[in-house]
Amino acid sequence: MGRDQARLELVAAELPGKVHAWPVDLSDRHKLHAAIADLPRRFPELSIVINNAGIQIEANFPDGSAWSRRADLRRETAVNLDAVVALCAGLLPHLAKQPRAAIGNVTSGLAIAPKRSSPVYCATKAGVRASRRAPTSTGSTPTLLPRRAS
Known part of the structure; x- marks a missing residue:
């Protein structure tokens, strides 16, 4: 998923059958929530x-x-932080059903060493960094899900 259809299609062309170009504006919460609901149906x-x-x-x-x-x-806040929280919260129930699953949240060094000219960016990346370290009810971290019993 991404907002740039042309860039998505380039990546999909480089990895045929492995990447699906799916344009979604992550700053639009209605489109984001629809995509989260649709992801497990499209990709079980x-x-x-x-x-x-x-x-x-x-x-x-x-x-x-x-x-x-x-x-x-x-x-900026919607894309950098709100969408990450929504994707994690919305997809964790599906991912927890998989034999092995993971979520990777990419942040930035600016999360711990902010720069003056982009304070909101730095704050959103710090928020993602903090949220991925928060324990879940199972005691694991949101980035790595425990193995499901066979």
């Missing part, structure tokens, strides 16, 4: 999810210019 053997989407908006908060970019900053 889905066992690995890699959350790698990210956008970075430069915004200067001290000079007030960030206010003019608030729609971009909301989109």
